[in-house]
Each structure stands twice: as C-alpha cells, then as structure tokens.
Amino acid sequence: MAVQRGSKQAQGARVLLGVILFVQGFGSAITEAGWGTSFGVAGLLRWAGVPQWADLVLGAAGAVLLIWALVVWRGRKAG
Numbered sequence: 001m002a003v004q005r006g007s008k009q010a011q012g013a014r015v016l017l018g019v020i021l022f023v024q025g026f027g028s029a030i031t032e033a034g035w036g037t038s039f040g041v042a043g044l045l046r047w048a049g050v051p052q053w054a055d056l057v058l059g060a061a062g063a064v065l066l067i068w069a070l071v072v073w074r075g076r077k078a079g
Contacts, residue, residue: 025059
C-alpha cells in the first residue's frame, strides 16, 4: 500500500511540475514574442541573464514530464 501511495505522489508531482514548466516556458516565450515582456520563472531567468531560448527548454521539459505522467497513467490503467 505504501508503495502505491508514494507512486501516486510521484505521479502527482510529475503532473504538477510538468504543467508549471509547460505554462511558464511556452507562455513566457509567447508573451515575450507578442508583448516584449516575460513573467514568472522565465522572467526571473531573463533578469539573471539567461537567454530567451531557455523558455523553450523549460516548456519542452514540462511537455516531457506530462508525457511521462500520461504513459505511467495509461500503464496503470491497462494493468
């Protein structure tokens, strides 16, 4: 039982972190392209001198985490 609970917590963390990175990364890239401003974590990274392409890396990392969570969820559903 404890293994399932920990596994569910890890799954929830993957989804939460994936959504945050996806929105922050791609959302900031779109906002910066359209309005010339950054927000959230990407805005802080820009202030620290991190290049603009890092937003896309953050968004891609979020997408990877969301896909991983989906694959795990589908595997549990089938099993």
